[in-house]
Amino acid sequence: xxxxxxxxPGYKSQKLLIEIFSGAENEDFFTDFFDSIIEINPKxxxxxxxxxxxxxxxxxxxxxxxFSISKDIWGFAFIMSEENQECLNKINLILxxxxxxxxxxxxxxxxx
Numbered sequence: 149x150x151x152x153x154x155x156x157p158g159y160k161s162q163k164l165l166i167e168i169f170s171g172a173e174n175e176d177f178f179t180d181f182f183d184s185i186i187e188i189n190p191k192x193x194x195x196x197x198x199x200x201x202x203x204x205x206x207x208x209x210x211x212x213x214x215f216s217i218s219k220d221i222w223g224f225a226f227i228m229s230e231e232n233q234e235c236l237n238k239i240n241l242i243l244x245x246x247x248x249x250x251x252x253x254x255x256x257x258x259x260x
Contacts, residue, residue, distance in 0.1 A: 149171075149247075149248065149249065149250035150171050150174070150180065150248040150249070151168055151170060151171035151172070151177075151180070151248055151249045151250070152168070152169055152170035152171065152249075152250045152251075152252050153166055153167060153168045153169065153170075153243065153249060153250070153251055153252065154166070154167045154169065154251070154252055154253075154254045155236070155240045155251065156254045156256065156259055157256055157259045158228075158259065159259050160259070160260065161259075163228075163230050163233065164233055164236050164237075165226050165227060165228045165236065166226070166227040166228075166236060166239060166240060166243075167224065167225075167226055168181075168224065168225040168226075168227070169223075169224060169252075170223075171223075172219060172223050172224055172225035173222075173223035177219065177225065178206075178217075178219075180248060181217070181225075184242065184243060184246045184248065184249065185210070185239060185242050185243075187242065188210040188211045188212045188238065188239070188242070189210055189211045190208050190209070190210045191208065191209050191210065192206055192207070192208055193207045193208060193209050193214070194206070194207040195207075202220055202221040202222075203218055203219065203220040203221075204217075204218070204219045204220075205217070205218050206218075206219075210235070212232075212234070212235050212238050213229065213232035213234070213235040214229065214231075214232065214235070215227060215228060215229035215232065215235050215236065215239070216228050216229070227239060
């Protein structure tokens, strides 16, 4: 597995997100991720370089709705869509079928 991720709630939130906690530091992360979800036709709408936080924030439109990706220099990436949780569920289902991704289950109570 090249990447490991959690599907989990945000801290003190009911909204789910996908946290890539292993492999996001790879320079091919964005290419690999977009290749893995090609079936939903993702298109980058906006890229923000949040240099104060050492983070990139990408806003993506797709056939199943919009979502964002936050990637920092510490090797973490977060895929979020507060207004379209079904979009995250679909991305999770796609990643589950991809040999480069391994979902690691978490206890949701740890994020309350």
